[in-house]
Amino acid sequence: MISIRCFIATASSPLLAAALFCAFACAPDSGQRPPERPDLVLVTIDTLRADHLGSYGYALDVSPNLDRVADQGVRFAEATAQWPSTWPSTASMLTGTYPGRNGVVWSPKRALDWSQETLAEILSRAGYRTGAVVSNASIGRRMQFHQGFDTFVESWLEGYRREFPGRPYRAMDALGVKRFTNATVVTDEALAWLALQPKREPIFLWVHYMDPHGPYVPPAEYEGLFPDAYPSQPLPIDEIPEHQRRTPAGENEPTADLAYYIASYDREIRYLDDELARLLDALLARWDNAPGLLVITADHGESFDEHGEILGHGRTPFRPTTRVPLLLRMPGRLPEGRVVETPVGLVGLLPTVLDLLGIETPAHVQGRTLLPWVNGDAGEAPAVFGHAGVREPPQSFVRRGRFKLVRFQHRRDAKRFGRLALYDLEADPGETRNAIQEHPQVAERLGQELDAFLAENWRSAPAGGAPVPFDPLERELLRQLGYVD
Numbered sequence: 336m337i338s339i340r341c342f343i344a345t346a347s348s349p350l351l352a353a354a355l356f357c358a359f360a361c362a363p364d365s366g367q368r369p370p371e372r373p374d375l376v377l378v379t380i381d382t383l384r385a386d387h388l389g390s391y392g393y394a395l396d397v398s399p400n401l402d403r404v405a406d407q408g409v410r411f412a413e414a415t416a417q418w419p420s421t422w423p424s425t426a427s428m429l430t431g432t433y434p435g436r437n438g439v440v441w442s443p444k445r446a447l448d449w450s451q452e453t454l455a456e457i458l459s460r461a462g463y464r465t466g467a468v469v470s471n472a473s474i475g476r477r478m479q480f481h482q483g484f485d486t487f488v489e490s491w492l493e494g495y496r497r498e499f500p501g502r503p504y505r506a507m508d509a510l511g512v513k514r515f516t517n518a519t520v521v522t523d524e525a526l527a528w529l530a531l532q533p534k535r536e537p538i539f540l541w542v543h544y545m546d547p548h549g550p551y552v553p554p555a556e557y558e559g560l561f562p563d564a565y566p567s568q569p570l571p572i573d574e575i576p577e578h579q580r581r582t583p584a585g586e587n588e589p590t591a592d593l594a595y596y597i598a599s600y601d602r603e604i605r606y607l608d609d610e611l612a613r614l615l616d617a618l619l620a621r622w623d624n625a626p627g628l629l630v631i632t633a634d635h636g637e638s639f640d641e642h643g644e645i646l647g648h649g650r651t652p653f654r655p656t657t658r659v660p661l662l663l664r665m666p667g668r669l670p671e672g673r674v675v676e677t678p679v680g681l682v683g684l685l686p687t688v689l690d691l692l693g694i695e696t697p698a699h700v701q702g703r704t705l706l707p708w709v710n711g712d713a714g715e716a717p718a719v720f721g722h723a724g725v726r727e728p729p730q731s732f733v734r735r736g737r738f739k740l741v742r743f744q745h746r747r748d749a750k751r752f753g754r755l756a757l758y759d760l761e762a763d764p765g766e767t768r769n770a771i772q773e774h775p776q777v778a779e780r781l782g783q784e785l786d787a788f789l790a791e792n793w794r795s796a797p798a799g800g801a802p803v804p805f806d807p808l809e810r811e812l813l814r815q816l817g818y819v820d
Contacts, residue, residue: 376538377454379542380633383633391660397604398608400615401608408671409664410661413676417433418635418722419649422473424634425543429454430452432682432700432701434722435789446478447478455467455541457689458537458694462536466541468542490516494516517606518545518606522610522613546603551581553599554606557603557606560605568593574645575591629662629663629664634659635649637656642752649725651724652741654765675708682702715736720788728793738757738777740778740781741755755782757771
């Protein structure tokens with residue numbers, strides 16, 4: 336017979352060891368009262384563009400579990416990230432403020448300042464147990480995203496420590512990161528934390544999956560999925576970002592066929608979706624008597640050669656990288672199968688969550704609750720603002736209804752797209768044609784709104800946290816993940 340001590344000794348992390356001990360030694364929890372406030376589980380998926388999910392119209396079977404969540408709750412058809420890069424987008428989600436206000440922008444790369452109040456801090460004060468499992472160093476402890484969490488697991492570090500016990504962590508290349516963390520590791524850590532939480536107390540669990548962020552390296556058993564899903568689209572190999580280049584099975588050189596990379600991206604989504612099913616099953620078991628709130632979204636999308644951005648994100652403000660899925664499920668409180676077509680921003684996530692949990696939103700929060708549009712008793716939503724780019728000042732945009740106005744600050748993009756571009760997303764969802772001559776009054780009105788927003792939220796913004804210093808190995812990792820040139 337294998338002892339409990341043996342199980343704990345072989346567990347892959349302290350959390351898993353504690354969860355195993357609890358499974359054998361803790362008193363049953365089934366008779367405990369449900370919490371007075373609902374649980375909250377926030378799942379953020381790195382680099383997941385909305386139009387690669389079945390619930391958003393994608394033809395391939397890549398997301399059956401995510402699609403099931405969409406059917407059981409509310410799906411926002413046009414949700415926009417406030418910056419198509421992990422740390423500024425996530426900072427906006429967790430604080431309910433725009434990047435210029437919270438100080439977390441692309442460059443210089445600054446930590447989330449301690450003066451910024453996070454969703455975890457708000458919920459902790461309200462009596463929630465708070466835990467997080469993250470898989471991207473850009474939202475780890477170095478960047479101070481652990482504010483307000485009782486438990487904060489950096490999954491790549493756990494994997495590294497399992498393989499190299501006692502050895503100080505050293506940054507590695509992008510493939511190295513994915514060697515130590517993936518959707519299986521993240522789900523295991525999340526389930527371990529959940530197993531330790533009594534039902535009588537409300538929880539806030541944040542789970543951030545790295546898949547399908549590049550380089551796309553799905554598990555071997557997924558490699559055969561979606562063959563010939565896309566026609567071959569060869570590119571010069573120099574146009575494939577170095578950190579993304581992969582050599583298909585049976586070949587000797589990295590491929591420059593864009594079709595291969597898109598299929599690999601889809602395989603990573605399917606792998607993530609399968610692992611997510613384990614987390615969803617655990618939540619349904621916990622919520623058998625008192626349903627909690629489940630929120631699933633992404634920090635940004637990915638560009639597959641739309642507008643000249645190849646297998647990347649962050650530099651351009653177009654929909655492949657800024658449009659993300661946003662799903663809310665809360666039986667008994669939110670309708671099933673509701674689709675909200677009104678454009679919204681992820682900056683509204685925090686006040687929406689607090690609204691659903693019955694907690695007052697702090698006055699400094701800039702986002703507005705999205706519930707009036709879920710309930711169908713509101714008119715036009717507020718304008719959605721955002722940024723993109725790697726230099727200051729960044730590209731900036733505003734969306735209201737069918738129209739989106741973009742101000743291009745970078746010389747190369749301004750030369751290609753025009754200094755100011757207006758896109759009619761009903762007539763031109765691919766944002767291929769500047770319609771500013773056709774709708775000059777719309778452009779003028781949106782331009783005034785954008786000017787007013789930038790005057791308040793960019794130049795007058797606080798500096799934010801101190802720039803984060805990186806050693807050469809860490810900088811190389813960021814370069815291989817596409818975060819620095």
